[in-house]
Amino acid sequence: MKPAPFDYSAAGDLSDARRLLAGGAAKPVSGSQSLGPMLNLRLARPGRLVDVSALPELRAVAETAGAVTLGAAITHAEIEDGEVPDPTGGWLREAAGNIAYRAVRNRGTLGGSLAHADPAADWLIVMTGLGATAIVEGPQGRRRVAIEDFAVGPFVTALGAEELLVAVEVPRPGAGASWGYWKFARQVGEFAKASAAVLLDRQKGRLRCAVGALGRPPLLLGDPEGLIEGQVSPAAALRAALPERPAEALVLHVTALTRALAQARGGEEGR
């Protein structure tokens, strides 16, 4: 099938994009790797697309002592290839390399993926595990949104109709921090059926356990300490957090969390 007709403009910079998006009728497009299929299937029928993939502000990278800020239009492949700094010393690169296929990673972007908010997507769960912050700009100016407040439902985010995701600020883990990320997909390059991310950063006091591909935004579990220390089992934690779901619907997620925890603990011992 072919997309329904639409207008297209490539924005030159952020203020140009903001002007083109004013009114809320136009939709941003970045790598078109999620929007493209939806257009072809006519699942999406925007009247106008505003291409934000070359905006200097969205292609920027900034490093500070505490964090690395990656522009929303940085591609998965650029992260995979280490063309941009990875504050985690390789966790981002590894996650990027397992998204879709190289030809998709060459166009698909970090910001497009987060804004698309597919519950099974990689960046959403990875950034939730890392405690990242979304930097958003719209008619009311710039604001910061904690990543766990960014996705509010499947394919729904906290972005207003005229707002753009400009960048993602990823905090640098402290010395000795370790990480576990486990994604179950039936085939290389597919979206996850279940996923989990665990951050064990004692120096900065950040312990985070997140579970993804639940058909809803990532679940940030309330007692990471108990899970990491082994006082609470992954199955019990998931049952308590999602009491409405039958246990058999969570088997893969329990496995994902168990493995991500083991990876993170192993990483800590390995240091």
Add this chain to the structure above:
Amino acid sequence: MSGTTEVTLRLNGRAITLPAEPRSHLADFLREQHLLTGTHIGCEHGVCGACTLFVDGRPVRSCITLAVACQDAEVTTVEGFEEDALMGRLRQAFSRHHGLQCGYCTPGMLATAYDIVRRLPDADAPRIRRELAGNLCRCTGYAGIVAAIQEVLQDPPPAKLVPVARKSRNAPAVSPSPRPSPLRGEGAERSEAGEGDAAVTAGEIPDGVRLTRSLPVAASPDRVWAVLSDIPTVVSCIPGAALDGPPEGETLRGRCQVAVGPMRAAFQGTARVSLDAAARRGRVRGQGRDGLSRSGLEGALDFALEPLPDGGSRIDLAMVYRLKGPLAQFGRPALVEAIADRLLAEVGAALTARATGAEAAPAAPRPLRGLPLLGAAAIALIKRVLRRE
């Protein structure tokens, strides 16, 4: 709404300008307006890989890439590889190993295979299969395709098609500019490193080796800058280096021959140079490949020109590089440094000669004594460095 706009791009090496409907994806645009039907369409949602082709030297899905989003891009379809030795070898290997039957998947398979050979010189069979996961074939069972790629990986000709540097990534990891970035994190201090000096953040090239040097040049900063800002001249100051053609904007293509003892390496690659004339500093990032040793090199370099009290100048260089493939086994940092220093001395002398109006030394490859492969690496590195990525 939805009028037609014009798209200008380079298609298989030729500049074209044609009307495109915004909703046309690149595959339809090529097939229907150019009758380039080698690009096949299967699923039209990014899953099957039949439509895979190159945009700016990188494989992409043409069914989920809008034609209008390819303004000013370089598009290469399966029809555009007539003179490409690597693609020629892949075609032969595919036939020999029965890597195709009906041929529907083949254009996309070849594009992906080309990318695997170029990007992953050390890929083994499991890795090749992983990389091929995004290209579906209903006929062959994949074994022949994997065997064909493995065969070509043993001794691949250099890839003619290489990625073009991406547009506008301001404030990248190589960050010598003291200008505040619009994305500065709130509340966190910016590292002072890099202000005043050319500085390279090693994060730019993962696992990269860092090297910093100062190169004195006995000429005034004005004259040295005049030379440095003229890329072909700089390249001519690097022993063994040559451009394949005039620079295209900030992008250079070229080669560097290095003869080290009995060894010869010929790196071929691209570089991108950006210069800040006001601050008299610049940045070069490049990558290249030596088909003989099947090794790759990528490097980034920042340089800054400083006046010296005696009226001369000093070029501060900071670089990060990484070698891949067989050369990497030889390219231990200390050795590379030693060779880099020798080369830099030669480059410094040549730059001085140019800046003071003397004739440049002839730029034929001269054998540099030293450890064989290693040297090649270093050289390429530097040449890349000086020549720009």
